[in-house]
Amino acid sequence: MKKLSFPSQLFFALGVFILMFFVAMSFGAADVSFKDVWLALTSSAANDNIAIIRDIRLPREIAAIFVGAGLSVSGAIMQGMTRNPLADPGLFGLSAGAYAALAVTIVFFPAANYFWTMVAALVGAFLGALFVFGIGSAVKGGFSPTRIVLAGAAVSTFLYAVGEGVGLYFKVSKDISMWTAGGMAGANWKQLQVIVPVIILGIVLSFFLARQLTILSLSEEVATSLGQNIFIVKVVLFIIIIVLSGASVALVGNMTFIGLMIPHIVRALVGTDYRFILPMSAIVGAIFMLFADTLGRTLNAPYETPVAAIVAIIGLPFFLTIVRKGGRALS
Amino acid sequence: MIHPAAIKKQRIILTVSLLVTVITVIVSMGTGHASLSFDRLIQTIIGQGTVKEELILFSIRLPRILITLLAGMALALSGSILQGITKNDLADPGIIGINSGAGVAIAVFFLFFPVEVGLFAYFIPLAGFIGAIITSIFIYLFAYSKHNGLQPINVVLIGIGFSMALSGAMIVIISAAERTKVDFIVKWLSGNIWGADWPFIWALLPWLVLFIPFTLYKANRLNLLGLNDSLAISVGVSIEKERIILLFSAVALAAAAVSVTGGISFIGLMAPHIAKTLVGPRHQLFLPVAILIGGWLLLFADTIGRNLLESPIPAGIMVSIIGAPYFIYLLLKK
Numbered sequence: 123m124k125k126l127s128f129p130s131q132l133f134f135a136l137g138v139f140i141l142m143f144f145v146a147m148s149f150g151a152a153d154v155s156f157k158d159v160w161l162a163l164t165s166s167a168a169n170d171n172i173a174i175i176r177d178i179r180l181p182r183e184i185a186a187i188f189v190g191a192g193l194s195v196s197g198a199i200m201q202g203m204t205r206n207p208l209a210d211p212g213l214f215g216l217s218a219g220a221y222a223a224l225a226v227t228i229v230f231f232p233a234a235n236y237f238w239t240m241v242a243a244l245v246g247a248f249l250g251a252l253f254v255f256g257i258g259s260a261v262k263g264g265f266s267p268t269r270i271v272l273a274g275a276a277v278s279t280f281l282y283a284v285g286e287g288v289g290l291y292f293k294v295s296k297d298i299s300m301w302t303a304g305g306m307a308g309a310n311w312k313q314l315q316v317i318v319p320v321i322i323l324g325i326v327l328s329f330f331l332a333r334q335l336t337i338l339s340l341s342e343e344v345a346t347s348l349g350q351n352i353f354i355v356k357v358v359l360f361i362i363i364i365v366l367s368g369a370s371v372a373l374v375g376n377m378t379f380i381g382l383m384i385p386h387i388v389r390a391l392v393g394t395d396y397r398f399i400l401p402m403s404a405i406v407g408a409i410f411m412l413f414a415d416t417l418g419r420t421l422n423a424p425y426e427t428p429v430a431a432i433v434a435i436i437g438l439p440f441f442l443t444i445v446r447k448g449g450r451a452l453s
Numbered sequence: 454m455i456h457p458a459a460i461k462k463q464r465i466i467l468t469v470s471l472l473v474t475v476i477t478v479i480v481s482m483g484t485g486h487a488s489l490s491f492d493r494l495i496q497t498i499i500g501q502g503t504v505k506e507e508l509i510l511f512s513i514r515l516p517r518i519l520i521t522l523l524a525g526m527a528l529a530l531s532g533s534i535l536q537g538i539t540k541n542d543l544a545d546p547g548i549i550g551i552n553s554g555a556g557v558a559i560a561v562f563f564l565f566f567p568v569e570v571g572l573f574a575y576f577i578p579l580a581g582f583i584g585a586i587i588t589s590i591f592i593y594l595f596a597y598s599k600h601n602g603l604q605p606i607n608v609v610l611i612g613i614g615f616s617m618a619l620s621g622a623m624i625v626i627i628s629a630a631e632r633t634k635v636d637f638i639v640k641w642l643s644g645n646i647w648g649a650d651w652p653f654i655w656a657l658l659p660w661l662v663l664f665i666p667f668t669l670y671k672a673n674r675l676n677l678l679g680l681n682d683s684l685a686i687s688v689g690v691s692i693e694k695e696r697i698i699l700l701f702s703a704v705a706l707a708a709a710a711v712s713v714t715g716g717i718s719f720i721g722l723m724a725p726h727i728a729k730t731l732v733g734p735r736h737q738l739f740l741p742v743a744i745l746i747g748g749w750l751l752l753f754a755d756t757i758g759r760n761l762l763e764s765p766i767p768a769g770i771m772v773s774i775i776g777a778p779y780f781i782y783l784l785l786k787k
Contacts, residue, residue, distance in 0.1 A: 208610070212617060253781065272543040275613045276780050279548060279718045282620075283773035286643045287766060293636070376624065378617045434621035441614040442595050445607055 194407025197381020212378025219250020247368035379437025529747020532721020546707035547718025549612025558584020581712035644769020648713035719776025
């Protein structure tokens, strides 16, 4: 099969994205027509369906889009930077760090608003990542994929224990689990106003570093010999990873496997150049989350099937394939 | 042929760890929120205590001490085996999916299968055990490939994958449940020593009685499996068969322990490590030490957790808090 050129692939992906967006907007416990969706987005007309779209479904799908995009880009950067096919924010201790930080915030700063909750999640993600990566890069020659995944698992176990301990001791386990399992349902405009700009900033910034990331993904020696300042590039990329995954966790809770899965699919489509991988990951990630969320809302309507469950069910086989094929899922 | 000096050193370390364990047991018997002071301890043991003192010692503290000791031993042994067969010193039964398998099974059972109150206490560990076994069967099936047989490294990675997916499922199950039920499940997950009663001790003991001698008997095979595969084959080890048998022992031990104590990680990671640092990597030598240290670690963590704050901290959390710094130290050292 002849591969399409990148612009046409991008164009095609955007088409699918827009289609998926409309599908996501119109399917659900209350089915609304495409026409209503269109009216709600473009005009000031008002009826029940339009109200549903504007106040419930739109914020939720926007959350899905940005979380999907954010986690996928963050996963792609991690995989490129560490040259580790198994990299994923959930597997590397970032989600667990954000979880522990959320637990602490809920207990000690119950009055914290969205912004500060997000900051807390970011700090938590940073600490989690610092444990795993920082230690990984302190070791000469870095870690093998297996070793870093084990390190991530152990650090996650520890941070979840901290979160659980805090939750149990102050009797807020339920509130914390609501936060982390909430998925997109809890998303509202106020939250989005704070978090979405952060995610957009992170993604856009990552595009500027895509070239450097591609070189870095080959080998550090190559990057150095081509005159890159590896240290600065790595630090900036590291910050982007944390911002993207921390903000995503703050918005919808823990989502493992998205950051793992999407970049692998994308690489099969566009190759190994991160100038193509990153934008494509953002779009495909957004499509995937819209799809997962729509599935969650319609499978067992009017009850919701939590997105985390759907993602885990789709993601696990994917992870297994990558492990079995020794790093390549689709190629 | 093991050098006599190494054996002598091992004997000394074994004696010391036994001594430390006994001291910790005594301290643990004498501390807690109910009053049973140290000077009353001996009289209570020889049967001259008051009814209340006997109740505290024989029905509350002693079973808990024994169960933590036994569970710690089982986890340490399980971790030693896993590290041996995967050739990876970071393997731990808790990290590779056994805990979360047991956890999900218990959550599902607790929420959806109402059982008589009297039987409930016994069904919970049973559900956990079944969950852990089913999870490990899945892990095994996915890690097995026709061409390469059972790849130990894949066991670890796939275990972690399962662990993550199951944790996701867990959050989902919890979020749909009532507040009080959530508290119960989270407590279980964080390893609050659920089955601190005599029947559970009798349920856990046979596993240890069976598998400790068995693993020691297999010690030499474990040594060989730790070398490279072709070498092990060339001296006549049927690596595929040995791996499966040993993997099964590790899973059974961990599942039995976790089903009565709740989710506890890091013991299986730490104990073998400390033991190897003390007496070297020979399985014959370090296994007994690792088993003792594992029992002691969990007992120690639980004793602190029970007494540190007003409301007790689950042992699993205490272990994680002690274990994580050690783990980081390990990573940095390599």
